[in-house]
Amino acid sequence: MNTFPVATIFTLSVAFYSAGALASLATWQKPALCRYLCCGSALAGASFGGVAAVLGILQGTPVRWSVSSGIPLFAYSFNYDALAAFFNLTLAILASAVSIYSFGYLKEFEGKRNIGFFGFLFHLLLLSLTIVFTAANAFLFLIGWEVMALVAYGLVTFYHEDRETRRAGLLYMVMAHIDSGCVLLGFALLMQVSGSADFASFRTAAVHLSSGQQAAAFVLFFLGFGIKAGVIPFHIWLPAAHPVAPSNISALLSGIVLKAGIYGMARIFLDELGVLPSWAGLLVLIVGVASAVLGVLYALMEHDLKRLLAYHSIENIGIILIGLGAALVFRVAGHPQLAAVALIAAMFHTLNHAIFKCLLFLGAGSVLHSTGTRNMEELGGLIRPMPVTAFCFLIGAVAISGLPPLNGFVSEWLTYQSLLAGFGATGGLTRILFPLAGSMLALTGALAAACFVKAFAITFLALPRGGKSSPVHEAPRSMLVGMGWLAFSCVALGLGATWFLRIFGTMNEQLLGSRVGTNLITARGWALSAGTPHGGSVSTSVIAIALLFLLIPAVVVVSIAGRRFARRRGPAWDCGLPGLSEENEYTATAFSKPLRMIFSVLYQPRREIQAVFDVSPYFPKAIHFESEIEPTFEKRLYVPLKDLLLRFATQMRAIQGGSIHAYLAYIFVTLVLLLLFGVHP
């Protein structure tokens, strides 16, 4: 097989990332040069990575190559199939946008922070992601996985002076290592069965797995990859760690590092473990629903812009898992066509979420860059000084809310369609889960829309809050270009969905053995269908065109009608109350108040009001208001777990008394046990 173009271009991309890492370190004393080298080489690496990914998708057959390492069980072997190419494409789109954005963003680091070290970690992150998405050897995968976790730790704690940052980093480190441990154990189990660390050997050995082994491997991998993807209840590190990183890194962490978990699940569950039983798929589906609903409910209560976005990542990972779970259920139920539609829904949402979440984080980064705060309650009116950032953020907000005609709508539509089909395709009582999941998805979508009305309106519309007097400026041009590229992708993937979905044909053939992708397209390529003969169909492009066509008469009528009177600018009417000021504007906390009360069972909100007054309580001089919601998972699950662990550790201290005789005895007992184990394995 001719592996020339893909393997070579891929290697070039890896080379640029490696060289960029070293070059950044080497030039750290010249910040301006270092910045250009860092961003330039990352952009070059991303471009080559993107070209390789496009070629890999077009090629149709997997490209495999391997370089022996001389170490047993370990080889530099790569498998560039459709799944790998797809995730590499996602990475390339994000990496290119973030590199362009960083030209401007890193400028404020000059003279203050070590750009060289930042660039080193940044490149290593991209490199390790590339390896994870492409590795075909368990050890190579694990090395990439571990490097990714360590480098991400370095980037999360980049502002290490801050106590909050260090705590978040520590939490992230602990969770990342629980997840690495689970993945390692999972691979160990597979290696024991297959006798090799090669992914291809797992595939062939999958038939020899007993159902118990398969279940154990599934649980281990689901735990490991689930922690990395931030699914509920393993999400606690995510809203702590993502917001404290530099914004361009937050964008990558939420955009693509979480997707490494999704990649792992897709690779292992669909490709390596054989056909999983249906409870596995249902578990993925249920965890997905829980993550989606709870993620968005917690997001609604945030008024820290970046934490809000981090919670939305949990929600969207949930939506992806709904599709993935449905695909697993359909595969074991013998509906490869339906499984293919569900997998397309999951994968397309993976790409879409990567793009719009990256865009939103970059937008939040621009806001933070210009105003110096992430607290929405201190922002407002930014659409005037920052029109382009506001517009890009609006595109991202509409896309993430799943509204037509942008890309988020298309993947959610496909998810709905596969859930609808799930009711007919499965038997028994479990099938009721599919429509219920559909209604929960509807709840999620509507709550996400509410949350992004809040996020956009409180940050960008109305009057500036908090009386910030310093003039706010628009972000530098390179940052706008980076965001513009992602906003363009949101629109293009939305309007051109029917064209783009063809690329999933190969992936389905390789993973599920059924070629769906092109027969999802009807009406001469204009509309996207659910894959069944008389099922639903939708066309984002026709919707967009129709909206534009209907807009013309509306604009004409309004402008003709408006000729008689000039439109005037005047003070807001506000029910006749004069003197609108930022003090009586609606706040983010106020906006989400009805939902806080409706879902108070979940939030357990606590509030405290203290009024200071001279004469009468009706004329307070100052009011102190405090409100918080209960961090349920931390309090109910993790704190007891931590206490248990600490108590256990305290008891274990008894055997570590400091006596050398006791230690010698331990060594002796261990030796005897090992010898016995060696004799009677």
Added chain:
Amino acid sequence: MTVLLAKAGLQLLLLLLVAPLLSGIIKTLKARLQTRRGPDILQSYRDILKLFRKGMVIPETASWIFSATPYIVFVTAVLVGLMIPMAATDAPLSLFGGVLAVVYLLALGRFFLALGGLDAGSSFGGLGSSREMTISAIAEPAMMLAIFTVALAASSTNLSEMAKVAVSQSWKFLAPSQMLAFAALFIVLIAETGRIPVDNPATHLELTMIHEAMILEYSGPYLALIEYGSSIKQLVLMTLVVNTFFPFGLSSDWTLRGLGVGLLFYFTKMLLLACLIVLVETTNAKLRLFRVPELLMVSFIFGALALISTFLF
């Protein structure tokens, strides 16, 4: 292509003409039931025309979002109207957007309406936006369950396909699942069109208004567009309910005779649904905002029961 455009043109005309009439009929009926004389049924047309001819004041604090919102609200409502079957089973744009697109296009309009409410910076606008988004969010799962129940019968989300299946079994609405789904969707309809007991379309009392609070800052042609868009949205949602559950008289083609009969049936069905809404509005008081979730929970339970009964009966 030309046939498609001709159908779309016809249905567009129907939408634009009937929507204000429906609002007028509901207002008049409601007044009569409360032993008032009320406005005559053409008053809604006059209101919209009058607003189009007025000047408008745009708040100094507002941005371009404020000006874009009326267009988006109006255009999404009209587009949704072209996707649903009115007099004939075959809706002009049904191939390009089914029931999910209808729900999400209306959500797009609502998204911008809520932004427009917050844009001026007045606290009333924010209050309205916050409540509107809250109520629509908790109405959504119930609506989707009911829609799924109906869509499962046709195994399609295409509204024309759903209508065709419904026509072939006209008396199916007597099935328990359909009746429960109708009950669920009726409650959602009340919530989505902002009627008593969820919202009061006639109020300007700050503590009770939802929709009106959001559009408080709008005037002149912009207000006309929003009001027109809202009345089209109401027409669309009511049409969706009547034609999904009571598909009597839906014409299978676009011939003159078929359309004539179809329209006759359509108007009768809509009038009956309007009477039902008026009856509910007159016999109920507006609920406190925090009682509304309970009502919508009832709707959700109806939806879930409907779904379960599809495979029990």
